[in-house]
Amino acid sequence: MQFSMRLMHSVKLILGAVVLTASMNILADVTIPHPPKPRGDKCSIPGDDEHKTAHHFEYLLHKRDQTMHQGIRTKQYSLKECINCHGPADKTVHYGNPKHFCSSCHRYASVNIDCFQCHADQPQPAEDNQASDLNPASFPHYAETTAKESKK
Ligand code: HEC
Numbered sequence: 001m002q003f004s005m006r007l008m009h010s011v012k013l014i015l016g017a018v019v020l021t022a023s024m025n026i027l028a029d030v031t032i033p034h035p036p037k038p039r040g041d042k043c044s045i046p047g048d049d050e051h052k053t054a055h056h057f058e059y060l061l062h063k064r065d066q067t068m069h070q071g072i073r074t075k076q077y078s079l080k081e082c083i084n085c086h087g088p089a090d091k092t093v094h095y096g097n098p099k100h101f102c103s104s105c106h107r108y109a110s111v112n113i114d115c116f117q118c119h120a121d122q123p124q125p126a127e128d129n130q131a132s133d134l135n136p137a138s139f140p141h142y143a144e145t146t147a148k149e150s151k152k
């Protein structure tokens with residue numbers, strides 16, 4: 001337990017250093033990520049780019065929990081909205097490709113997420129509803145919640 005906490009802390013420090021180095025070396029290093037420009041001009045995540053980079057996943061995970069626990073299905077902080085504005089115009093670009101907004105940084109920072117196994121990694125037409133972007137057979141967040149609650 002102690003060890004894994006320390007390990008997690010070191011991983012965070014390393015990631016922090018990666019982000020810091022990335023912003024300091026912006027002119028020197030061509031391998032640092034250059035996230036593609038979004039379609040709209042108002043990001044759902046508040047603050048400057050530094051704040052967005054450091055905290056975007058907290059907003060996403062909080063929204064996920066609100067949706068799963070309280071049935072809140074508003075646009076704000078929805079993953080679908082991120083992709084509709086930031087997602088690639090090119091239909092052949094998927095998560096994992098350095099040209100995909102989300103993987104442009106994640107590849108560089110060695111962040112692994114499984115979100116796009118279920119969620120669409122391409123912008124979805126406006127007439128689609130949230131649920132239609134998902135494989136309805138998988139409800140992992142419910143499973144997570146049940147596991148959390150049975151520990152209490
Ligand atoms: C309607 C458009 C729009 C939506 C929706 C949107 N964003 Fe943004 N986002 C922007 C803009 C504009 C910027 C600033 C881009 C820049 O500095 O070039 C930005 C910046 C960011 C950055 C920093 C990128 C960088 O270059 O450092 C992150 C991370 C980010 N957004 C994540 C998200 C996430 C996660 C969501 C969904 C919860 C989201 N955005 C929803 C428009 C949007």
Ligand code: HEC
Nearest residue numbers: 060063064067078079080114115118130131134138139140
């Ligand atoms: C195995 C499938 C699966 C995976 C993996 C998954 N989700 Fe979900 N997610 C769902 C389902 C199903 C819903 C419920 C949609 C509904 O009821 O409207 C959902 C809902 C959400 C919502 C609220 C609705 C929306 O579009 O904003 C957010 C936010 C969300 N997930 C974020 C994430 C993030 C971030 C990850 C990765 C860390 C992730 N999910 C991984 C299946 C998945």
Ligand code: HEC
Nearest residue numbers: 015019035053057082083086101102105106109111112113
């Ligand atoms: C500007 C760079 C950047 C962009 C663009 C970006 N991310 Fe991230 N993301 C990061 C970094 C760096 C971390 C790790 C931060 C940490 O652990 O402190 C991260 C972590 C995450 C995590 C948490 C992973 C975990 O292990 O808990 C999720 C979920 C996530 N990002 C989702 C997204 C999604 C979805 C998008 C696209 C809409 C996106 N990110 C775009 C840099 C970015």
